Amino acid sequence: MLNCDDMAERLYPYLDRELSPEEMAAVKRHLQDCPPCRHWFVFEENILRYIGECGRKVRAPEELAARIRELRQS
């Protein structure tokens, strides 16, 4: 059984789905039973998602795309 003190080091590997299946299940169980940890994990997950969305709004300029296609022809 995991307790709250075990959760901090598992936070990111859990959200990144990088724990073993057993560990993923153990964390999930704890989150189901523990609202404070659950709220925290949901918070972190949403922040990470938002940062990702912001970062992915950056797009390459069209003239760079054209230059790369030219590069490919030669």
Added chain:
Amino acid sequence: MAKDGVAPGNAGQLSEEAIGYLDALYRMALRLTGNTHDAEDLVQETYLRAFRSLHQFQPGTNLRAWLFRILMNAFINEYRRQARRPTNTSLDELDEFSLYHQMRANNSHQVSGQPEQEVVTRLTEERVLAALDELPIEFRQVVQLADIEGFTYREIAEVLGIPIGTVMSRLHRGRRRLQRLLAPSVCHSPSLCQGRSSLC
């Protein structure tokens, strides 16, 4: 025809697929170099190298990671000073900062619903990108690769040529530092801090 490499017929398809990663490579280049001019040069150099060595690419392996590795190598090559600029990345209290717990501590009776909604509405895209750029480069790289591009730990380890354990610790510390950098913008809300935060 090389036994392991790419058949000439497939090279065209592969280079088309490689061009599909242009936005992702450009984003990475922009975060690394800090300006659009150098970012464009770096991306162009990356594709130049990639197209030239496409025959060495092993079909069935990860094209995206391969391209990012080429980009990192090109960056280290051409921006050696920037890439190696010594940064203060010794462990400190920044590495354990938690925005969630800070917000809770600041108004324990009020954080009930979804504090992340408050955060998200308070953070502009510009602010997030500026905070990313403030991270020491070792952290910026892994955060960009994981949180913006969605690479796995193993892929990041491959792209950067570092052990997975190092990826994990840099990612943890980079994300914590990012939250610390974003905290002043978030906590500038009376409803979240009530003027009692040390961050505001």
